[in-house]
Amino acid sequence: MSATPSAPFYKRVTPGGWAAVAWGAGMAFTALLRIRLPGQEGPDVFPGVVFLRWDGLLLLTVGTLLTLRGSALLARRPTAALNHLLVATVIASTPLGVDAIPFAQYLAVDVALYAIAVGRPRREAWRALLLALGLLVVYLAVRLLAGWSAGTTGTLAVALTALVAWLLGRSEGQAREYAERSRAQATEQAVTTERLRIAREMHDTVAHSIGIVALQAGAARRVIATQPEAARQALAEIETASRETLAGLRRMVGALRTTEQDDAAVVVAEDVTRTPAATGAPGSATASADAVATGRPAEPRGLPEMPGLAALDRLAELTGNAGVRVVVRRVGAPCPLPPDLDLSAFRIVQESVTNVVRHSGADSCTVTVDQRDPGTLAVTVEDRGPVPGHARVSPGPGSGYGLTGMRERVAVLHGEFSAGPRPGGGFRVTARLPLPTGVTPR
Numbered sequence: 001m002s003a004t005p006s007a008p009f010y011k012r013v014t015p016g017g018w019a020a021v022a023w024g025a026g027m028a029f030t031a032l033l034r035i036r037l038p039g040q041e042g043p044d045v046f047p048g049v050v051f052l053r054w055d056g057l058l059l060l061t062v063g064t065l066l067t068l069r070g071s072a073l074l075a076r077r078p079t080a081a082l083n084h085l086l087v088a089t090v091i092a093s094t095p096l097g098v099d100a101i102p103f104a105q106y107l108a109v110d111v112a113l114y115a116i117a118v119g120r121p122r123r124e125a126w127r128a129l130l131l132a133l134g135l136l137v138v139y140l141a142v143r144l145l146a147g148w149s150a151g152t153t154g155t156l157a158v159a160l161t162a163l164v165a166w167l168l169g170r171s172e173g174q175a176r177e178y179a180e181r182s183r184a185q186a187t188e189q190a191v192t193t194e195r196l197r198i199a200r201e202m203h204d205t206v207a208h209s210i211g212i213v214a215l216q217a218g219a220a221r222r223v224i225a226t227q228p229e230a231a232r233q234a235l236a237e238i239e240t241a242s243r244e245t246l247a248g249l250r251r252m253v254g255a256l257r258t259t260e261q262d263d264a265a266v267v268v269a270e271d272v273t274r275t276p277a278a279t280g281a282p283g284s285a286t287a288s289a290d291a292v293a294t295g296r297p298a299e300p301r302g303l304p305e306m307p308g309l310a311a312l313d314r315l316a317e318l319t320g321n322a323g324v325r326v327v328v329r330r331v332g333a334p335c336p337l338p339p340d341l342d343l344s345a346f347r348i349v350q351e352s353v354t355n356v357v358r359h360s361g362a363d364s365c366t367v368t369v370d371q372r373d374p375g376t377l378a379v380t381v382e383d384r385g386p387v388p389g390h391a392r393v394s395p396g397p398g399s400g401y402g403l404t405g406m407r408e409r410v411a412v413l414h415g416e417f418s419a420g421p422r423p424g425g426g427f428r429v430t431a432r433l434p435l436p437t438g439v440t441p442r
Contacts, residue, residue, distance in 0.1 A: 015115035016071035019085065019108045023067040026104035027060070030096065045098075056095030063092030067108055078116045082128055085109050086135050093139075100151030101139055106158050110165040117169025118176070125173075129166045133159055196408060213238050214358075216322055237321045307350075308342035309369055309379075315350060316367070324357050325364040332372035341433055344409045345369075345379050351402045352381035352429040360427060361386030377433045385425035406431065 013021075033045040070084025089105045096102065109132055116128045136159050143150040220234035307315075316326035337345070349367055356365045362383035370378040403419055406429070410417035415433040422428045 014075055015111065016074035016081070019074055019081075019111040019115075020068060020071040022107035022111045023064065023071075023088075026102075026107040027064070027092075029104045030102065053095075059091050059095045063088040066091065070112070071108070074112055074115060078112070078120055079124065079128070082109070082112050082116065082131060085112050086132065090135070090139065098151065099143065099149045100154040101136060101158060102154070103158050103161060106162065110162055113162055113166045114169035114172075117166045118173040122170075125166070125170060129163070132162050132166075136162075213241050216241070219323060237318075241318070307346045308337065308339070309345055309349075311346060312349060312367060312369070315346075315353065319353055319357060322357060324353075324362065326353060327364065327366045329366060329368045331368065331370045334371055335374075335435075337377065338436060341377070341413060341435070344413060345377060345431070345433060348406050348409060348429070348431045349379055349381055351406055355402055355427070355429075356381070356383045362426065363387045375435055377435055378430065379433075380428065380430045382422055382428040383426040384422075385427075 034043050036043050066084050066088035070081040070088065073081035073084065085108050089101055089109060092105050093101045096105075113128055113132055117125045120128075136155050140150050140152065140155050216234040216238045220231040220238070223234075224231040312328045316328050319326045353365060353367070356362055360383050362385060365381060365383040368378075368380040368382075370380070406419070407417050410431050410433065413433050415431060417431050419429045420427070
């Protein structure tokens, strides 16, 4: 059973259906005006001779058939439908013996004007209005030129009613257009925000590990002939960082895929990345052997799936193995942080440390987590500049995406971000993130 409620009855009726209903109501009202109702001395309007004859009834029948035809065309061919309704109005008004097109005979035209003004382009809506008003003017002019009486006041009332129906339709149409544009803009903004989030996560996940891999590869290349044990250790660290990067990418891709085929591909990728690498690194073979012996998968040596500030020590260990010592200082009483703020703070530190490894040439950096202010979390990463003999992984300037990503993360959390050279040399990155109310120290 569907949980979607059905639309109201008046929403289920098409504009053509409402035009036919309006015509029927107008014909009923016209007939009631020409008969004596209870409590009246006589009918409000004299029926006229033609109205009671067969030719008058024939004209009313033809007008009704044209109206039904126009109502059926209103959704597909609105201009043709309006033409049918206008002709039907003139034909039906002829046997009534009136000096102007009655309001009751114009109800169906008003409904068509409203429908056209709501759903059709502005130019087409204007043409429909001019056509409907033009018919009233032509009908009045023909009677005046023929020397017959003309109901100018009644025609003005009918024209005013048609104009009001058209204006209501235009207002409804513009409201729908605005709502549609707002939905499209909101959807586009959501897509852009998600793309930026994914780009930041991919950059933060990959950049740090690739920097470690590049640094370790360079170290292994330099000592492979003289210190093979150190080279093997460097290769083991490269394998660990590579597996961590693959795992992070696999998680991100798995979250984006929805089809069964894509899910199967993710499972295959997981199986492949769990297979011991044929590099001769001691860590992979030992971990695989332990996993087979115990019947459990080996514990990951990299960062957790959703890291936070609690993983800073592991980040410092991984970066230290790559040749850059990271000193983590915690100031103030720690307090539980919301997951999004905890992850963002870690990513800011991770990207800052990655920049130190790749671009600074420094052999150490300091990470300070300041939680003395109960309403603010402050993280600072700084280095003292290049050290002679310590080569940069990327000698040239960076792309700038890392600083941009950090600034975007801080802006999303309504914090403050600064990055620039230190007075005594080196570089400093500082982010101050406001804590939500209710977060208290442990």
